Amino acid sequence: xxxxxxxxxxxxxxxxxxxxxxxxxxxxxxxxxxxxxxxxxxxxxxxxxxxxxxxxxxxxxxxxxxxxxxxxxxxxxxxxxxxxxxxxxxxxxxxxxxxxxxxxxxxxxxxxxxxxxxxxxxxxxxxxxxxxxxxxxxxxxxxxxxxxxxxxxxxxxxxxxxxxxxxxxxxxxxxxxxxx
Numbered sequence: 001x002x003x004x005x006x007x008x009x010x011x012x013x014x015x016x017x018x019x020x021x022x023x024x025x026x027x028x029x030x031x032x033x034x035x036x037x038x039x040x041x042x043x044x045x046x047x048x049x050x051x052x053x054x055x056x057x058x059x060x061x062x063x064x065x066x067x068x069x070x071x072x073x074x075x076x077x078x079x080x081x082x083x084x085x086x087x088x089x090x091x092x093x094x095x096x097x098x099x100x101x102x103x104x105x106x107x108x109x110x111x112x113x114x115x116x117x118x119x120x121x122x123x124x125x126x127x128x129x130x131x132x133x134x135x136x137x138x139x140x141x142x143x144x145x146x147x148x149x150x151x152x153x154x155x156x157x158x159x160x161x162x163x164x165x166x167x168x169x170x171x172x173x174x175x176x177x178x179x180x
C-alpha cells in the first residue's frame with residue numbers, strides 16, 4: 001500500500017512555479033515537473049511571463065492582472081524633480097522675504113512621475129528630512145517602498161498617511177516608488 005500523501009496542485013501553484021518559484025515548496029515544484037497534466041498550463045504561464053517581460057503598457061498589465069488574480073506585477077514608478085520657475089521679480093521678492101522669516105531654514109523639492117499620478121514632497125529642515133507621498137487620485141497608497149537616488153536609500157511604507165522622517169538631510173535627484 002502506498003502511504004505517499006497526495007500533493008494538491010492549484011492554479012496559484014502553477015503560476016508561482018513559473019513566476020515566483022521561490023514561493024513554492026520543493027514538493028509542489030517536483031509534482032508540477034513530473035506530472036505531464038500540468039505541461040499546458042506551465043507553457044501558458046511561461047509565454048505570459050516572456051510577453052510580460054517585453055515592454056507592455058500599463059493598461060495591458062492591468063488587464064492581465066484583472067484576468068489572473070494571482071498576477072500582481074511589481075510596479076516601479078520613477079519620479080523626477082519638478083522644475084519650478086519664477087516668472088516675475090515680485091515672486092522672487094516674496095520668496096526671499098518668506099525665506100528670511102523661516103527659522104530654521106526649510107528647503108523643499110517636489111517629484112512627480114511622467115503621468116503625474118504620484119507626487120512626492122521632500123522637505124529639508126536644519127537637521128531632518130520629511131518625505132510626503134501623495135496620490136493624485138486621492139487614494140491611500142499601501143505597502144510600498146521608495147528608493148532615494150543617488151544615495152540608494154530604501155524605505156518601506158505600510159501606507160502614505162504619515163510622512164517618513166529621516167534624521168539627516170537628503171538631497172535626492174530621483175525617487176523610485178515600488179508598489180507591491
